[in-house]
Amino acid sequence: MTAQGCSRPLCANAGAAAPWRRTARALSVGAAALAGLLSGGASWGADLRLPEGPGANVVYSKCQTCHDLQYVVDAKGLLPAQWNAVLASMRDYGLQIDDAQAKQVLQYLTTYLGPHPPPAASASAAASTGASAASARAVDGSKVYAENCATCHGAAGLGQPGYYPPLAGNPDLARDALPIVVVLNGLSGPIEVGGRAFDNSMPPLDYLSNAEIAAVVDFVRGWGSAKLEPVTPEAVAEQRQRRMSPTEVHDYRAKLK
Numbered sequence: 275m276t277a278q279g280c281s282r283p284l285c286a287n288a289g290a291a292a293p294w295r296r297t298a299r300a301l302s303v304g305a306a307a308l309a310g311l312l313s314g315g316a317s318w319g320a321d322l323r324l325p326e327g328p329g330a331n332v333v334y335s336k337c338q339t340c341h342d343l344q345y346v347v348d349a350k351g352l353l354p355a356q357w358n359a360v361l362a363s364m365r366d367y368g369l370q371i372d373d374a375q376a377k378q379v380l381q382y383l384t385t386y387l388g389p390h391p392p393p394a395a396s397a398s399a400a401a402s403t404g405a406s407a408a409s410a411r412a413v414d415g416s417k418v419y420a421e422n423c424a425t426c427h428g429a430a431g432l433g434q435p436g437y438y439p440p441l442a443g444n445p446d447l448a449r450d451a452l453p454i455v456v457v458l459n460g461l462s463g464p465i466e467v468g469g470r471a472f473d474n475s476m477p478p479l480d481y482l483s484n485a486e487i488a489a490v491v492d493f494v495r496g497w498g499s500a501k502l503e504p505v506t507p508e509a510v511a512e513q514r515q516r517r518m519s520p521t522e523v524h525d526y527r528a529k530l531k
């Protein structure tokens with residue numbers, strides 16, 4: 275999509291919004307490079323919260339790879355056909371999403387960010403039913419990983435040089451509560467992993483439940499060699515109390531042994 279080629283009905287709606295969108299337009303680069311450039315290590319829309327509702331978690335995990343959620347929120351009010359067109363072009367840019375997830379995302383965007391969003395109360399009721407249903411099920415860490423982490427860290431946890439650090443065999447995963455803290459709060463700033471430098475940002479994924487975070491941390495730790503105690507949902511709940519910004523997590527990480 276180029277500025278001149280912006281003929282879909284969406285563009286009239288979303289087009290006036292944001293000067294920084296031009297940056298993205300001007301770039302004809304791959305998705306990974308784009309992710310690095312658009313995030314610039316600086317400002318994920320870290321505090322941006324979507325209306326609660328089923329499918330919001332898929333949007334959090336799939337739609338922040340290349341740009342922050344401001345893009346998504348700015349497009350609020352689009353009709354289903356318009357959201358469908360947006361998803362199609364995001365897939366052209368490199369959005370990795372299977373058909374079931376695309377359906378969930380579309381369902382979410384067209385109701386909660388659609389022209390007639392449900393009242394907040396019923397939205398959060400729907401979300402909490404979803405949450406308790408999720409915690410009742412036994413949580414499969416590999417599934418949580420595939421749905422929430424693989425877009426960036428890769429299906430096998432190998433990361434992407436210059437953009438996303440590897441998780442497989444990464445000794446940082448054994449450093450105290452670091453992986454829990456990173457998943458809850460994000461991480462932003464220069465780090466070194468396995469002799470390679472990264473200076474990027476991970477958004478907070480605190481929409482995941484305590485049980486999901488415990489399961490996913492155990493799962494990624496399973497790629498390393500260190501034998502570690504399993505993480506409990508209670509340990510995650512405890513870390514959730516102390517909110518940090520992604521930059522504060524960077525400081526915390528630097529001070530850890």
Ligand code: HEC
Nearest residue numbers: 288295298299305336337339340345346349364367368369
């Ligand atoms: C692989 C990278 C990538 C991913 C992943 C991605 N986008 Fe985008 N998105 C872009 C780029 C690049 C632009 C800027 C396009 C422009 O400025 O014309 C953009 C712009 C947008 C816009 C502004 C309207 C427009 O078409 O310019 C919306 C809305 C949007 N994205 C929604 C989403 C949603 C929803 C998701 C998740 C389902 C998502 N994006 C995931 C790359 C991506």
Ligand code: HEC
Nearest residue numbers: 339422423426446453456461462463467472473474475476
């Ligand atoms: C939108 C992309 C993205 C998603 C999704 C993502 N991460 Fe990250 N993650 C990053 C980036 C980028 C960094 C490095 C940040 C930096 O350079 O400071 C990182 C860093 C980390 C670190 C710290 C590694 C170290 O050596 O200190 C851990 C642990 C981690 N991620 C785990 C996860 C887990 C588990 C998930 C899924 C629940 C996940 N990440 C989802 C982008 C992402």
